[in-house]
Amino acid sequence: MTAPAHARTSADLIRAEEPVLAHNYHPLPVVVARAEGAWVEDVEGRRYLDMLAGYSALNFGHRHPALIQAAHDQLDRLTLTSRAFHNDRLAEFAERLAALTGLDMVLPMNTGAEAVESGIKVARKWAYDVKGVPDGQATIVVAADNFHGRTTTIVSFSTDETARAGFGPFTPGFRIVPYNDLAALEEAVDETTAAVLIEPIQGEAGVIIPDEGYLTGVRELTRRKGCLFIADEIQSGLGRTGRTLAVEHESVVPDVLLLGKALGGGIVPVSAVVARREVMGVLGPGEHGSTFGGNPLAAAVGTAVVGLLETGEFQRRADELGLVLSEGLEALRGHGVSGFRARGLWAGVDVDPALGTGREISERLMREGILVKDTHGSTIRLAPPLTVTADELRSALGTLEKVLGQAG
Template sequence: MTAPARTRTSADLIRAEEPVLAHNYHPLPVVVARAQGTWVEDVEGRRYLDMLAGYSALNFGHRHPALVEAAHQQLDRLTLTSRAFHHDRLAEFAQRLAALTGLDMVLPMNTGAEAVESGIKVARKWAYEVKGVPADRATIVVAAENFHGRTTTIVSFSTDETARAGFGPFTPGFRIVPYNDLAALEAAVDETTAAVLIEPIQGEAGVVIPDDGYLAGVRELTRRRGCLFIADEIQSGLGRTGRTLAVEHEGVVPDMLLLGKALGGGIVPVSAVVARRDVLGVLGPGSHGSTFGGNPLAAAVGTAVVALLETGEFQARAATLGGVLRDGLDGLVGRGVVGFRARGLWAGVDVDPAVGTGREIGERLLAEGVLVKDTHGSTIRLAPPLTITEEELGTALRALGKVLGG
């Protein structure tokens, strides 16, 4: 009789990755096998409360029933045609996403980085064809400490040397100014400027929230100086901050939005450039494309995501529970937390370095059954699914207090 196969443990699986996976990540020592809602389970059956939500890709939790059902139904019908042909799911997705954002046209892509790259291309073409910038002289102004992805062009305007080192030569055409500094932005914009590209909240930098009036100031400046305002809402958008879009906190409508992560519902990669008609209208057949962008499965899931957001339920949950999160973090200031920044269900928490690095805090929370991700130094990010309950949020905050020793 053949002996039953031995169940592989987390340690086995982690060791198996070592020789065959590129070491471009340094994950916590947990091997997730199953998930539902706000909880994940490892291969040994231990459960963890997910306070990262796939960097906001899981805004609606793991395997949200409406999104899984949409995917299942589409899997039984049609998954890919390429854009060489029309398909029956794309028009509704584009129409509803445009209506949700208050803009006109949609360019569907796959990943967030693809949306950023596409937005850059569109802005440059707009600058040449509409604004009249001389050929190959268009510039784009960006903010220091940004995170827009890790493609070669995008790391060309990163200030994170870990992302840049060893990947040059870099793409020209970008000017970097301090974030949250309107005077520096004004000085950097000139007749060659195609666009200002910023995150309304800088997520990877530690959930850095600009001063009130900054986004409105960017909108006024770009309108006055005749360039585009591109808002990268790949992490901050789609309910995370208590509004559909983070720019809505200042009543701002940019010329172009970059969306991704949560748009795919944690099921498939879906991203989009959403813009005014006169901006995206510069694209013609052959000028840009994607084999998988806007595929039927992505469009079906994306439409289901938009349907969830159209109710306003998730935005309201993020706003209400965001108050609970802030109150809980307030109670930890001076007890291992030296400061924090929060908007909706999103927070960057600065831990006293004497208590531990962000990585060490993440490892301690893992032992308590809570998953988080560190960022620079002793800062951790909290970004749970918007489906989290007040009780679950309390569980995470108590665990944080425990590992901080406060």
Template structure:
């Protein structure tokens, strides 16, 4: 951040108070007001700098304002930004072709947000169950895992096991069976002739970066094959380089029938999500069945294509794998020094802090004062998910700040 920033006429405190008076209180942000950002660093309205160790819940896998992504957006802004799907545009085919090659699947349904991708995947699975599998009308079921986070629409929170997400928002849509995560026997018992799909996160992010046992995802794939139902992998947080591979399912060489992507697919610039699937699965959709005014717009497709090009080199996957070992080593060294446990894969970790030291929120606030941005999840757990562009020195600096906070 070498240019002179344009300062806000109002202080952080004034802006926070203004937000609280005019915005719905559906978030509890940390008390920092970001005005500028570049790479792994953000700057508040007073000019204080912070190392971003959250990366927009993986939406900023390539850091803030990555030059290649910004350039792609600028070029497209000078051409055309929106056509709606009423017409073709010259960017969408290339985006879909690149995404198919990157993921090993065939056809893309472009949407905007992660929750839209999940809702779209649910609709596709149900229609596939009726038209292809032969499930009786309105009897299709989808098996999901407890501890899941797939979004906050009313359909999705209806099968959440998080009381905070569910309470006060019913009645909920039927047709979902919730089983314990990482319990293959329970999942197999829940699958029957009505099952359209198993919808699973390869790693549960919101739950605290919960990683299943080795062989679990392979087992889920085998269960769905034997039962003749679809495997839907929600890689909205875990995908696109975060775990050291393009997709988290690649750690077990699993190829799902339907893949849900979002967050990093928009490069931190525009909301972009996608359902990527086998050709025969998405073939159940016909004109009028489903749609989105902004889904697949030229600006999103241009940025999404630039994201695919960055990942096609393998550089970011390698960085996540290599620096992930540094992250694991640093957290292992802190175990017993305030850290009571952690789970990490690539540049993604859930860190359980001794509750006697503080809640996850309190630890996040203390790190904020040290110039490091993280976010808490349940209880005394914080999540670390820095941009994949972080350097070893920056990562070690963040770990040193965590040690300082835990041992102060």
């Protein structure tokens, strides 16, 4: 007989997954059972500081009281209607999210990849109906080393062979240019271009921050060339970088904004495409949809998330604590850290390869009670909840220093 989950050890549960779960992830060997704020606890009761925050899905920490209360209240009333009917939570969610982002209309979806796919569809429809691109010829320009999701269309314009290999044939209609290269972008955009789709900061690539002026240049170029600027802020948005949106660091407003992850408050999957009215207005009934998109539970939680951001508190915390994070990493430069890139509470940290791979460093940190995630090579990502304290950050950085010292 299989033992109940609460009576099984981490090793038992990890072994139990092997024959029944698809092997599309290689998680760290920790089995989380409980969480609160910036901390998680495994099945044996060991506590860890969560310095990943669900790839920014947990910007407000685990089980934020206001978000949990919003979910509880809605669970007692209504959870799903489908979009076949109106529900009493959706209008407020859309209105407040549009106001928060400075745009006009909202298309609610569920996952980040759905938001990207929906944004692509909206851009192509706009290109045919408004710009006058001949049917079937619309192109979208993207950046190399991007990460926008894992659907077949999205991996069609990925440059990560792990994400692509074995999943063709690939969807046409995309042009790939180097990130942070306005000259290459200028050359790639032509009369068929529906949109330029980029991440204001490339998260999966290692928190790659473009040069000052790049986002402004993308905005100017897309206006001049008559195509849309789509900003994928699924990881970078909603307070993570010290602003509501990462594009705000250059005072840029895109035509289309893609949101997800933190929009669901770590409770339910919520994503959205937010756009100018003349762009989103190209969609008509039956042309796109989602059974769960905009459901009352998601709208209630999403509205509570927007409420937290409307105060500006979390943006200020990320900005102020980001200085603690950057100063701590700077102190480690040359002491196991060969370089880093940070904005707000988000950093890509390059560890001296002689000290280990990113995976090995992550495992060593885990054994010391700190959870992070590696990315390419010897790079690890730090993205703690915006509820983390300065003392917790300093403690995590001290543990990183210890781990690197031991590796040397």
